[in-house]
Amino acid sequence: MKPHVAVRGRLAVAAQKAYYEDTAGEFDAWHLKTSDEHHSALLWIDFLFPPHMVASVLDVGAGTGRTVQFFRHRGRSVTGVEPSSAQIAQARKKGIPPGHIVQADGRALPFADGSFDAVCEFGVLHHVEQPQRVIAEMLRVARKAVFISDSNRFGQGHLISKLAKLALCNSGLWRVAELTLTRGKGYHFSERDGIFYSFSVYDHLEQVARAAEHVWLLPVTKGNGRLWCRPLLTHGHVLLCAFKKGFAPPLGMQMS
Numbered sequence: 001m002k003p004h005v006a007v008r009g010r011l012a013v014a015a016q017k018a019y020y021e022d023t024a025g026e027f028d029a030w031h032l033k034t035s036d037e038h039h040s041a042l043l044w045i046d047f048l049f050p051p052h053m054v055a056s057v058l059d060v061g062a063g064t065g066r067t068v069q070f071f072r073h074r075g076r077s078v079t080g081v082e083p084s085s086a087q088i089a090q091a092r093k094k095g096i097p098p099g100h101i102v103q104a105d106g107r108a109l110p111f112a113d114g115s116f117d118a119v120c121e122f123g124v125l126h127h128v129e130q131p132q133r134v135i136a137e138m139l140r141v142a143r144k145a146v147f148i149s150d151s152n153r154f155g156q157g158h159l160i161s162k163l164a165k166l167a168l169c170n171s172g173l174w175r176v177a178e179l180t181l182t183r184g185k186g187y188h189f190s191e192r193d194g195i196f197y198s199f200s201v202y203d204h205l206e207q208v209a210r211a212a213e214h215v216w217l218l219p220v221t222k223g224n225g226r227l228w229c230r231p232l233l234t235h236g237h238v239l240l241c242a243f244k245k246g247f248a249p250p251l252g253m254q255m256s
Helices: 003-031 037-048 066-072 085-093 131-141 159-170 174-181 201-211
Strands: 056-060 077-081 116-122 142-151 188-190 194-196 214-219 237-243
Touching: 003 085, 003 194, 037 066, 037 116, 037 142, 037 237, 056 066, 056 131, 066 077, 066 116, 116 131, 131 142, 131 201, 142 201, 159 174, 201 214, 201 237
Parallel strands: 056 077, 056 116, 116 142
Antiparallel strands: 142 237, 188 194, 214 237
């Protein structure tokens, strides 16, 4: 990695951490809705994979504890990992006991290989410059499955925009286009979301598939468009479910 790229990455990480520390008190009001895509993903996971299949869960980027709270109330053993101490403090205020959320970085999870039945993340990866590092750690720590609920740039915008993004990615020019669009930063910023990167779950499908026996892709938002291109070009948010060898659901549960 070039020195100036490494410096830019460290500055972005520091800025994002400071953002979450400063906005922790507003986080729930800004981001958590009972009808949003992450709640939909949680409901799908809970419905499709009952506790006898997935008893222990690690949530990477736990924030103020939404996922930890959700799975605790459904009788699962759940641990969260969150780098922001202010976010963890907000989780404590919501009644999540000490120790249920560990302060740590998703790029270096402080757990042994296969420590949890499943490892999940909800809207975290599009805030990370090198999400493949977090995904690698998630795959390492998961014994049975990995669940990724996150953005899909190819399902956002008008059809021409979607096809243009797909063409740029397939030609290897997307990174150049993003650097041009962001004037060399490589990331975007919004008051309600802090630093974020253009991201698609599909960017890392090959990485996940190498470590998994089966991979499902489930749309968790209302989409539009023709059935033949679902969910790649129709849904701006996707839930990826990856199962390690020997832990895929029974054949009768698999989707075509």
